[in-house]
Every structure is written in structure tokens, then in C-alpha cells.
Amino acid sequence: MGERKGTNKYYPPDFDPNHHRNLNSYHGTHALRQRGRKAGQGIITIRFEMPFNCWCLTCKNPIGMGVRYNAEKKKVGMYHSTPIYQFSMPCHLCAGTIVMQTDPKNFQYVILEGARRKVQKWDSEENEQVLIADHSEKKQLATDAMYHLEHNVTDKRKASEIIPAIQEVQIDRLKHEDDFTLNQIARKKFREAKKQSEEKLVRDNSLLKRLSLTGSHVELLPETEDDSTMAKVMFLTHSKRNITANPLNSTSLIRNRNSHVPASKAKSASKADNIKKSTISTLKKTPRMSMDPIIYRPCKSKKLINKSGDSGIEESESSLSTPNRFCNHVTDSPVELVTYESSDDSHSNIDV
Numbered sequence: 001m002g003e004r005k006g007t008n009k010y011y012p013p014d015f016d017p018n019h020h021r022n023l024n025s026y027h028g029t030h031a032l033r034q035r036g037r038k039a040g041q042g043i044i045t046i047r048f049e050m051p052f053n054c055w056c057l058t059c060k061n062p063i064g065m066g067v068r069y070n071a072e073k074k075k076v077g078m079y080h081s082t083p084i085y086q087f088s089m090p091c092h093l094c095a096g097t098i099v100m101q102t103d104p105k106n107f108q109y110v111i112l113e114g115a116r117r118k119v120q121k122w123d124s125e126e127n128e129q130v131l132i133a134d135h136s137e138k139k140q141l142a143t144d145a146m147y148h149l150e151h152n153v154t155d156k157r158k159a160s161e162i163i164p165a166i167q168e169v170q171i172d173r174l175k176h177e178d179d180f181t182l183n184q185i186a187r188k189k190f191r192e193a194k195k196q197s198e199e200k201l202v203r204d205n206s207l208l209k210r211l212s213l214t215g216s217h218v219e220l221l222p223e224t225e226d227d228s229t230m231a232k233v234m235f236l237t238h239s240k241r242n243i244t245a246n247p248l249n250s251t252s253l254i255r256n257r258n259s260h261v262p263a264s265k266a267k268s269a270s271k272a273d274n275i276k277k278s279t280i281s282t283l284k285k286t287p288r289m290s291m292d293p294i295i296y297r298p299c300k301s302k303k304l305i306n307k308s309g310d311s312g313i314e315e316s317e318s319s320l321s322t323p324n325r326f327c328n329h330v331t332d333s334p335v336e337l338v339t340y341e342s343s344d345d346s347h348s349n350i351d352v
Contacts (some may be wrong), residue, residue, distance in 0.1 A: 043074045048087050051109045053118040058096025063115065067092070079104040086112075235275070 009023060020026040030036030035045040048071035054063050071089035078084060086101040091114070098114035111117055133141070141148050204220045 038072070041074075043072050045070055046073045046087075047071075048073075048089055053120065054111065054115045055118065056091045056093060056096055056098065056115055058091060058114065059094035061091075061093045062118075063091070063093075069098075076101060235272070 011023070012026075015023075015026055024031050030039050032039070032044060038044070048069050050063055050065055050067045050069070053065050055061070056063055069089035069092065071087040074086055075083050076086045082104040084102055084104065086099065088097060088099050090097055096114050099112040100109050100115075101112060103110045141151060200222075205214075207220065208214055208216075208218060
């Protein structure tokens with residue numbers, strides 16, 4: 001928007017550049033508008049941010065650091081060549097007024113009225129923090145012999161207080177120090193971990209080779225307990241599917257293993273056989289259909305009418321003994337649906 005500041009400004013016909021410096025002086029307004037309404041008194045309105053935590057003395061509510069106010073700023077003095085500014089702002093929680101001013105000497109803000117500062121100072125000695133000597137202290141240690149002597153005495157006193165704790169730590173470390181044993185344990189753990197990683201790499205490569213994923217850069221994650229549980233469930237489901245696929249000869253699913261099984265796989269093989277046997281016994285106890293569902297084709301019931309006009313025997317869907325008799329209920333002779341008493345076209349009797 002900077003390139004548009006000199007444009008879109010209307011200069012009235014009675015505007016005199018020699019008499020009016022700019023449009024603000026012509027209209028009798030300030031460039032800051034409402035913020036500069038007290039510019040004649042040396043006061044402008046700025047956006048002031050609270051520099052620290054404090055309490056309002058009027059409403060007793062806490063005010064956090066960083067809360068912003070519309071404050072009136074004015075110059076109240078000088079510290080050498082640095083001006084001292086005063087800020088007056090209303091509390092956002094009550095009708096009280098907070099007045100603060102700068103302190104260039106101590107690089108701080110000072111509360112004059114309306115609030116009380118929350119003191120939060122860091123004590124390095126209380127927190128046992130090691131401080132680096134500043135330039136003035138280094139200069140004093142180099143030039144002042146008495147200050148240097150006092151500083152050495154203080155350092156020796158602090159060292160004598162810390163020596164017992166340091167000695168306890170050193171003694172405890174010497175009791176448990178055995179470089180040879182520690183090195184031996186570390187190397188043993190490293191060899192075991194390396195062997196396990198090599199075996200895992202061989203298993204993963206063989207699995208990727210069986211799945212034709214040798215060059216796909218697929219990384220297999222380590223096996224978890226959930227994976228083994230899911231694999232057992234899938235194996236049991238697959239066994240049930242094989243049993244239901246051949247219900248008439250379910251006992252043939254138990255394979256005769258005449259070949260020799262290694263000792264490492266004997267336990268897993270016996271467990272798999274037990275799972276299959278339990279599944280087969282469960283399916284044997286479950287009732288099955290007495291007829292083949294593929295041959296079963298039900299047909300609707302029909303009434304057969306004899307030549308004499310009497311209604312025939314009704315056969316329902318329940319009479320399904322053999323597949324050839326399901327829908328074979330039609331007689332060889334034609335069936336008369338209407339009987340006539342004479343040669344006229346009148347219908348005397350209708351049997352349905």
C-alpha cells in the first residue's frame with residue numbers, strides 16, 4: 001500500500017500549498033486520527049504490552065505478561081540523553097488505572113500506581129548454577145589483590161564442602177569397576193545380537209524369494225505376539241474350510257505322514273494335528289442335511305384332474321424322495337378342464 005499513499009487524494013480548489021502544508025492541516029486533523037487527538041499535550045495513544053506479571057490493586061486480579069492495552073504515552077523526563085516515558089492505561093477487568101514509566105538506568109519498567117509487580121527472580125546460588133565471571137569481575141580479579149585473595153578463600157571453602165560427596169561417588173564407582181568383565185559382557189551381547197540379525201535376514205530373504213519380492217526393497221517388520229495369534233486363527237479357518245469342502249470323506253483329511261519329521265518340527269506338527277482332529281470331531285457332531293443340496297430342486301404343488309371331473313391328489317413339495325419324481329406328476333392322457341352336456345357352447349359345469 002506504500003505506492004498508493006500519494007494517490008487518490010482530493011485537493012479542494014481553495015487548498016493553498018503555501019498556507020497549508022498538507023491535507024491534515026487543511027482539515028485540522030492529525031495523521032494518527034483518534035490516536036493523536038491529544039498530540040497538542042504531547043500525548044499519543046500506543047499499543048502497550050505488559051512487560052511482567054502483576055496484580056491490579058483495584059480489583060485484585062492477576063494480569064499476565066504480554067497482555068496488551070491502549071496506553072497514553074508521554075515524555076516526563078530525561079536520563080542523560082535518554083528520554084523517560086510514562087504510560088497510563090485502564091485495567092481491562094475493572095475501572096482502575098495503571099501508570100508505569102521506563103527506568104533507563106536499571107533497564108526496567110517501574111510501576112507508579114494502580115498495580116503491584118509479581119517478583120520472580122532467579123537465584124543462581126540457591127539453584128547451584130555455575131556462573132561465568134563477567135568482564136568487570138575478571139578485571140577486578142586481575143587488578144585487586146585483596147579481592148583475588150578473598151575469591152581464592154571462597155573457592156577453597158566451597159571445594160572443601162564438595163570433596164566428601166565427590167569421594168563417595170569415586171569409591172562407589174571403584175567398587176563396581178571391572179573393565180574386563182564389562183567388556184566381555186558387552187561383546188557377548190553384541191555377538192548374540194549380530195547372530196540373531198543374520199538369522200532374521202536369512203529368513204526374510206527366503207520369504208521374499210518365495211513371494212517373488214526379491215528386488216522390491218520390501219522391509220519385513222519383526223514378528224509380534226499379535227502376528228502369531230492371527231496366524232493360528234487363519235490356520236484353523238483354513239483347516240475348517242478343507243473339512244467342509246469334502247464332508248463325505250472328512251477322515252481323509254488326516255494325512256499319513258510316513259516320512260521322518262525332524263525333532264525341531266515334531267512339536268509344531270503334533271500341535272497342528274491336534275487342531276485338525278478337534279475340528280473334525282466338532283464337525284462330526286454337527287447335524288448335516290440328509291439330502292444333497294445340488295440335486296434338490298423343489299417344485300410347486302399341483303392338482304391333477306381325472307377324466308371324470310374329480311379333482312386329483314394334491315402333491316406338495318414334501319414328497320421329494322428321488323430327483324426323478326420331483327416334477328413328474330403329469331398324466332399321460334390329456335386332461336379335460338371343461339365338460340359339456342350337449343353339443344351347445346353353453347358351459348354347464350366347470351371343474352377347476
